[in-house]
Amino acid sequence: xxxxxxxxxxxxxxxxxxxxxxxxxxxxxxxxxQNGCATCTVCTQVQTQQxxxxxxxxxxAYYTLDDxxxxxxxxxxxxxxxxxxxxxxxxxxxxxxxxxxxxLKSIEEPPPGYHFILxxxxxxxxxxxxxxxxxxxxxxGGAQQTxxxxxxxxxTAINFPQPA
Numbered sequence: 001x002x003x004x005x006x007x008x009x010x011x012x013x014x015x016x017x018x019x020x021x022x023x024x025x026x027x028x029x030x031x032x033x034q035n036g037c038a039t040c041t042v043c044t045q046v047q048t049q050q051x052x053x054x055x056x057x058x059x060x061a062y063y064t065l066d067d068x069x070x071x072x073x074x075x076x077x078x079x080x081x082x083x084x085x086x087x088x089x090x091x092x093x094x095x096x097x098x099x100x101x102x103x104l105k106s107i108e109e110p111p112p113g114y115h116f117i118l119x120x121x122x123x124x125x126x127x128x129x130x131x132x133x134x135x136x137x138x139x140x141g142g143a144q145q146t147x148x149x150x151x152x153x154x155x156t157a158i159n160f161p162q163p164a
Contacts, residue, residue, distance in 0.1 A: 093121065
């Protein structure tokens with residue numbers, strides 16, 4: 001696994017459960033010695049959010065600076081070459097402006113080997129300064145995609161006259 005291959009900050013957009021399923025598969029493919037076999041100890045640890053190279057953050061309501069403290073503590077340690085550590089910030093729309101601003105420098109220039117993955121349903125709810133520092137990946141599956149886009153529902157409900 002090469003640091004250049006993994007963006008330092010990613011914004012994963014879509015239904016939380018669907019994104020989380022995709023994220024687990026992605027992390028398993030990166031961390032598993034068999035490229036994501038889904039059955040080994042590493043893959044099981046990723047699935048249960050217990051892997052040593054992962055820190056999952058989930059707010060009880062809105063994030064506080066205390067919620068982010070484990071992240072800042074981890075960033076103070078240097079990683080060995082070729083090692084990676086992932087911060088998964090679930091429900092990134094719950095980042096207060098204070099918390100989002102506290103993360104900006106770390107997201108923009110993380111120490112070598114550190115990566116941020118922010119999960120959000122609606123990216124417009126995240127500060128533009130944070131969004132602009134992330135590579136966005138959109139995950140919409142089947143019915144979820146049509147529910148997200150009201151215009152699609154409006155246009156597919158209209159019966160246009162057929163040409164003669």
